[in-house]
Structures are given as structure tokens and as C-alpha cells.
Amino acid sequence: MDITFENVDYTYQKNTPFEHKALEDLSFHIKSGSFVAIVGHTGSGKSTLISHLNGLSIPTDGKVKVGDYLLTNDRKPSDMKELRSKVGVVFQYPEHQLFEETIEKDIAFGPENFGVPESEIKDRILKAMSAVGLSESLLDRSPFDLSGGQMRRVAIAGVLAIKPDTLVLDEPTAGLDPRGQKEIMDMFYRLHHEQNLTTVLVTHSMEDALKYANHVIILNKGKKYLEGTPEEVFVQKDALKQVQLDVPEVVQFITSFNKKFKTTTPFSNQSINQLAKQIKQVLIGDELE
């Protein structure tokens, strides 16, 4: 689904002494089918932004358009539930939302709420479980018996079983071990392509943003700070430093490599293999001279 923000303001507790502007004059457009990373320092408004994507928050001012659903301060869509069935949100530490007696029931919770017929739910549960890499033998186990990493997979399966068109991920790998992080992110990346999803990833990790996203939005203090393709955004070292963000390691490496060998190897989000070839060219070229 296409997502458009037009001059969105969001103020917590308006007209009280606790008033706090979380989003200010925010405008951007996310094309259907793209993988967008939203990056920002703590308190930059990332979480507030995503709560607008499925109508948990309504902009104080401005317009949010998600697919055909328009959210403005004076007009909520009457079919909010439908919007929520199309935008699946994986919150931070999603395992905290588990509550059912068995894993099967917990994954079925979302589809049941959205009125998916019983016969289809079973099928969805199995598909969601295999997508997140959980074995079917766990169906009747209590989610609270699992390890933290597995609980997270159950929670993610619970969102996937809703079969959303748009998947919103709020730091989905926080607190996992490195291998689990990679597995989960690779899984989301695969699903993104297989099911033609629109994916919005909120993250601290520049590496993840670089690796998976084709569009990056950097937020700072509720405002859009930078926007563009990873190749455009991640080379702006000074601008990123201003908002306490680092450039990804690859970019750092290329910069210092270029400095040391006085070359101009460009950063084009190349894979490690491609980069190795470029480096070989530079070095062997030197040898031949």
C-alpha cells in the first residue's frame, strides 16, 4: 500500500503543561512494495510515527494516507479494523503481547479478531509458523515455556497470520543474539519479496538499514532530517554525525581505504564480494605499475 504523510504534526497532551511535540511538519511518501528504513536517535519520534500507520494515533494536524484510508484529526475512517488487518505491526519486544494457553491459539488470535473463517485459520497458522521457522510440534505448547527468541517468533507469526499488505517492524531484533537477529531480518526480507509486502522498518542499526532497505528516512526531534536511497543517505557522514548517528561500517571502511590509497572507490551499496573485486583491482593495478 502507498503511504503518504502530509505535514503531519503530533502533539502529546495538547493544551496541558505536559504538552510535547513528537512529530512536526512531517511529509514523505512510501511507494507500495518498497522496503523503507526509518532511522533516528532515541526520542526522535519513530515510535509515534509508526503508531499512525494503523490508526493507533491520529495526527494532531496534517494528513496521513495509508492505501485508501485517510487519517486526519477530524476524520477517522469508520473501518479502522479493516485498516489494522492490512497493516501488521510488530512492536518492540512483541513477545510481551503473548497471552494464550497454547501457541496455536495465540497465533490464531489476530485472524479470529478480523473474522477469518475457521477453516482458513489453521492453514494460516501453519504457514506463519513455517515462515518464522517454528516446528509444528510446538502447536500445543504454552508460549511461556519457550525461550525468549522463540517467543518472539511466535509473536511475529501472530502478526503474519493476519496476512497484512504492509508490515511495520519496530526494532524487531532488539535483545536477540546476533544469529537470531540475522535470521529474523533475513526472514522479513524474504517475506517482503515473496509476498510483495510494503515493509517499514524502524531501527537503530545502520547496518540493517543499509542491507535491507531501498529507501531511508532519518528522523531527528520529530522532523525529517534526511531522506533518500541508502547510497545517497549513508555517505553524508557529517550530517549523520550531527544527529548522533554513525555511517555503516562498509562506508567507513571505503572512506578510510580511499584516504589511505588515495583512490576514489565509490560507495554504491555493493556486496562484500564486489567490494573485494574493486579493492583487488586497485591493489593489483598498483603492483603492475
Add this chain to the structure above:
Amino acid sequence: MNNSLIIGQYVPGDSIVHRLDPRTKITIIFFFVFIVFFANNLPSYSILVVFALASMFTSKVPIRFVLKGLTPVWFLIIFTFLLHLFVTKEGTLVFDFWIFKFYSGGIFQGIAISIRFFLLILVTSLLTLTTTPIEITDAIEDMLNPLKKVKFPVHELALMMSISLRFIPTLMQETDKISRAQASRGVDFRTGPIKDRVKAVIPLLVPLFVSAFKRAEELAMAMEARGYQGGEGRSKLRELKIEKMDIFVYLIFIVVIILLFLTRTYG
């Protein structure tokens, strides 16, 4: 995300009433609640009203906060007043119309009871308005200290109180987070038949309890890791201290009591 929730109804300030030792405030209020019932004529009631209003004005708490504390009991005050008006048949008949027969005794008692209610609520809400929950907990711990002799777990009780107060905002945030997550999975907490809405609470309560237990366990572990072993020999960060002002306030209060017993009618 509602961080503005004020626990209790503490209104920060720096007045004399705010700075009084919480034990002083609790003691005075405790006795005030008793002596309110000894007042029985106009002068004695006036003394109490003057004392209560004077405390309120020195606290500099905006009157609307004090009145807010009264809202839940307005009904009770009016009800008892009317009850006295209609039922008490003492004194002279001052109003007689159809079935309404009001006697002077009834009117006086109605007013007296309403004033009692008003005074009780005014002074007790003044305590919570000018004292932080932590101060109240500290004071209670200190005042219950003598009970330690009979093996009453005073320190543990105070610790339980302060931990519960500390975790109210945390649990509120947690509730907000979980309800958002479940709303995203299609739970509707706001509309629909009552039966459905009650059922919608389960996906909220179970995770909330799970996380509360987890937090409790973590907290216990952290406390043990930092060498906590109960109240024995533990020093305090906030020392309670009786200042000159406390003694002065006690003296004023004793004068009030004496005046009250001089002015009330006996027999």
C-alpha cells in the same frame, strides 16, 4: 504514553505546610479527626473551621484542587443534611408547608454534620496534596516503629508501600503498550457489546501480570545483588527531622484543642 498521571494528588510547592515533617502532619490530622466530633456549638465549630482554612491558605494549594477532593462526597454531604432536615424533630418549628416540617434543631444539626464532613475531607486531602507518597510512607514506617517490639514487619510493610507506588506509572505505561499491540491484532476495547469488551480485557491482563511477576523477580534479584537484607541496620537517604516549625505548629494545635474544649457546651 500518558506520563502526566499524578499519583495521589500531590501538588508540588514550597509552603510551610509542604515543608512540615510528614509525621507532624499525620499526627495533627489524626487528632483533628477526633476533635471534630467534640465541637457542638457555633464558637467551637468556628475554631475548627478557622484552623482548617488557615492551614489550607498557608499551603498555597489552589482551592480548585481542594474542591476536587470534595467532589466524590458532595452527594453524601447533601444527603445527610437533608436527612437531618426531614427527620430531626427538635427545637422549634421554623418552616411548615404541606408535608415539609423543618425544625430549628434539624437545621442546626444538618449544618453541623455537613461542616464536619467538609472539615474531615479538607484536612485529609491537604495531607495528600502537600506530602509526596514517599514522605507519607517514610512517616508511617517511623511512626509504626514501636510495633517492631511485637514482631510486626514495619519495614517490610513500608517497603511494599513504596514499591507499589513506584511501579504504578511503570505498569500504566506497560498497559498502554500492550493495549496498542492487541489493538493492532484487532481487539476493540472501546466498542461492541459489554460481553465482548470484558473478554477483550484478558489479552491485556495476562501479559500485564506476566510482566509484573517478571519485574518483581528482577527487582528482588537486583536488591539482593546490592546487599539488601531488610530494615536491620539500614541507613536512610531521607532523614525525618522535627524542626522548630513543627514544634510551633504542634503548639498552635494544642491551643486549638484547649480553645475547643473551653468553648464547647457540656451536659
